[in-house]
Amino acid sequence: MALKNQDHGGGLDAAAQKFGGTRADWIDLSTGINPVSYPVGDINHDAWTALPDQTAQSALIQAARDFWQIPQSAAVLATPGASAPIAMIPRLCIKGQIHISAPTYNEHAAAFAANGWTPAQQLSDADAQVIVHPNNPDGRIFTGADLHAPLRIIDESFCDILPDASLVSHADQTGTLVLKSFGKFWGLAGLRLGFVIGDPELVAQLQQMLGPWPVAGPALEIGTRALRDHNWADQTRQRLSTDAARLDVNMIDAGATLVGGTSLFRLYDVDDAAAWQTRLAQHHIWSRVFPYNSRWLRLGLPAPDQWRRVEAALT
16 A cells, blocks of 8 residues: 655745745744755765775664664664655564554554554554654653553654654664664755664664665765764754744744744744734745644744844734
8 A cells, every 4th residue: 555645844835825925035943944054065086986884884773773772682773764664664574452642753653544544543453663752742851661562663753953852772672673863953854865773683674675775876975064064063052952942932922832842943822823824925935834623733943144034913
């Protein structure tokens, strides 16, 4: 069964068609992508022209191990984004019951359903479980005590803002897989780089599914460079925290109530989320609403040169 398109952020083309303007006119706050991306710098010509070699792949894996302090007995696989392994993981085991802490990022449920899994009413009945940590969209934080099922998928796509909260220390346990998304924190979603960290047997199966050269040469080079740049990561966490607090002040002054989120996206309770989205869209600012809650509005952070427009629209 093919996966259906799920509800996501983004979709600027459709927003522009409805509310006018071109993509260049819009501020996209519907995603949780860092608006100040990592400076990729110059890329070696060979990264574009040659098949990725083992040296480049090994350098990226070692940089990942050092950055996330991955247990030595856990395997690490670089992937073309996080979406690819999310779609493949349900095929690792005989289908059974899946427990997903919800509401959350909906691709996990779609992937398991497409592969014949059924929802578990209770975690104690589950053959597999998924937690998104911190959770999207409310920012809920989990701990190791929340891990119970035989197969445990920990989606840490947004956890690089909170390195001390990471559950990657559990990645050396049988049945555990930790997902990392490079696009969010480093602001390079178009690079399509992600990681699966965990049970060597399961990671090896995913590697077989992906085939050779799953990550492009430029992504290997940029990813290695970024993961080694700890100073940039530290400074970025400070800036994101400051900007998230600034957005909260503006939204609360405009009549919203903070529900939660992370320093990459904020979740607010408003009287009518669809009306708020329309109002912001009339200023060519795109936001995120949710089909399961008519009062929730999620906003990412503006880039430094976008704050004036956003604050004016909220006034």
